[in-house]
Amino acid sequence: MKMTAAVLYEQGLQRPYADSRPLRIESVDLDGPGEGEVLVKVEGAGLCHSDLSTIDNSRPRTLPTIPGHEGAGIVAELGAGIRDLKPGDHVVFVFVPSCGECRNCRRGRPNVCTRWPQLRARGELMTGGRRLSRDGTFIAHYSGISCFAEYAVVARSSLVKIDPAVPLVDAAMFGCAVQTGVGAAVNTAGVRPGDVVAVVGLGGVGLSCLLGARVAGAQRIIAVDLSDEKLGLARQLGATETFNAGDPACAKDIHEATGGGVDFAFEMAGSIKALALCLELLTRGGAVVTAGLPPAAATYALNHSSLVGDEKAIRGSYMGSCVPERDVPAFIELYKQGRLPIDRLKSGTLPLADINAGFDRLADVAAVRQIVTF
Numbered sequence: 001m002k003m004t005a006a007v008l009y010e011q012g013l014q015r016p017y018a019d020s021r022p023l024r025i026e027s028v029d030l031d032g033p034g035e036g037e038v039l040v041k042v043e044g045a046g047l048c049h050s051d052l053s054t055i056d057n058s059r060p061r062t063l064p065t066i067p068g069h070e071g072a073g074i075v076a077e078l079g080a081g082i083r084d085l086k087p088g089d090h091v092v093f094v095f096v097p098s099c100g101e102c103r104n105c106r107r108g109r110p111n112v113c114t115r116w117p118q119l120r121a122r123g124e125l126m127t128g129g130r131r132l133s134r135d136g137t138f139i140a141h142y143s144g145i146s147c148f149a150e151y152a153v154v155a156r157s158s159l160v161k162i163d164p165a166v167p168l169v170d171a172a173m174f175g176c177a178v179q180t181g182v183g184a185a186v187n188t189a190g191v192r193p194g195d196v197v198a199v200v201g202l203g204g205v206g207l208s209c210l211l212g213a214r215v216a217g218a219q220r221i222i223a224v225d226l227s228d229e230k231l232g233l234a235r236q237l238g239a240t241e242t243f244n245a246g247d248p249a250c251a252k253d254i255h256e257a258t259g260g261g262v263d264f265a266f267e268m269a270g271s272i273k274a275l276a277l278c279l280e281l282l283t284r285g286g287a288v289v290t291a292g293l294p295p296a297a298a299t300y301a302l303n304h305s306s307l308v309g310d311e312k313a314i315r316g317s318y319m320g321s322c323v324p325e326r327d328v329p330a331f332i333e334l335y336k337q338g339r340l341p342i343d344r345l346k347s348g349t350l351p352l353a354d355i356n357a358g359f360d361r362l363a364d365v366a367a368v369r370q371i372v373t374f
């Protein structure tokens with residue numbers, strides 16, 4: 001079938017993107033779903049910083065591609081062998097599909113499926129399929145999803161079925177920001193009542209982490225960003241204190257305020273500076289959990305002796321260590337009860353035609369989650 005999509009041919013074009021238009025709105029070809037695949041009509045697609053890191057060339061990708069990895073939609077057609085979904089079902093896209101057979105998948109850690117990285121790098125689906133093209137030239141699937149488009153063909157494990165009562169524009173954010181942020185707090189860190197936590201970087205991912213820490217019972221939630229506007233939003237969402245990372249006394253002030261540092265510091269900015277700040281914020285025995293994705297070559301030098309002598313930990317968190325089939329419905333239920341007010345992260349909706357301007361706003365820290373609607 002023919003459909004309209006936002007195609008990226010070149011990374012690293014000059015800003016403003018509204019003028020250089022890295023994402024071209026074009027008609028492309030989408031093949032029907034093969035065995036183990038599903039055709040989904042996309043209803044909402046969120047703009048995440050990881051898409052921006054592709055556009056600005058911080059993180060190289062196979063090109064051309066159709067970005068978009070945070071979304072929700074409605075099942076339109078089933079490929080052979082799909083028995084647990086039907087047309088009309090509402091689904092959230094999962095940006096790490098899983099094979100179900102590798103050692104990690106079998107041990108309950110599908111977010112670190114060992115088969116997926118090679119397929120992802122080739123721009124293929126988990127099934128090995130390639131369904132996107134234009135004038136006979138293959139277009140790479142992005143994280144097995146590519147939802148900056150009217151439709152997507154994805155592998156079954158790229159989807160979780162959800163309650164149709166949830167607006168799909170809000171449901172979209174559960175695909176990336178919510179799984180990543182809430183999951184970092186409740187799964188990777190395992191925040192418990194009484195914990196003192198800091199969240200550094202308050203985009204869709206960091207604010208979701210804040211909400212996750214709150215629902216897990218954190219006693220104090222210290223929100224840190226370079227933007228005072230983000231700090232204000234964080235206070236509305238339950239931060240107990242806020243500090244501006246641009247203030248040279250930030251780490252010292254947080255140590256004073258907490259009487260010695262925090263139990264968990266969440267790096268949610270995607271920057272080495274933020275990672276360094278997080279390590280500075282820890283109390284003895286504390287842990288940094290980082291979900292930020294900095295430029296691919298970025299490295300950090302760690303003080304080995306303090307790591308050991310103060311028993312600190314530093315842990316990456318990919319897709320919030322989520323088991324999507326378990327966690328997405330659980331997080332959706334908390335949202336329905338008003339305990340995870342994810343709708344507050346929504347800065348607005350936009351048509352696909354305005355997506356380049358949307359990425360300008362994300363780069364300018366002038367929006368949290370903007371959702372493309374169709």
Ligand SMILES: NC(=O)c1ccc[n+]([C@@H]2O[C@H](COP(=O)([O-])OP(=O)(O)OC[C@H]3O[C@@H](n4cnc5c(N)ncnc54)[C@H](O)[C@@H]3O)[C@@H](O)[C@H]2O)c1
Pocket residue numbers: 047048049050053176177180200201202203204205206224225226227230245268269270271273274290291292293294317318319320362365367368
């Ligand atoms: N690990 C995962 O599974 C996963 C999933 C999604 C996104 N990510 C990554 O998470 C990061 C956040 O994504 P997002 O969409 O929320 O981004 P965003 O652009 O919406 O928000 C980033 C925030 O960090 C703040 N910031 C930047 N530098 C800072 C610093 N030095 N100190 C304090 N605050 C700082 C910015 O002001 C902004 O508010 C990105 O790196 C993204 O690629 C990771």
Ligand SMILES: [Zn+2]
Pocket residue numbers: 048049050051069070176177
């Ligand atoms: Zn994302």
Ligand SMILES: [Zn+2]
Pocket residue numbers: 098099100101102103104105110112113114115116
């Ligand atoms: Zn696997």
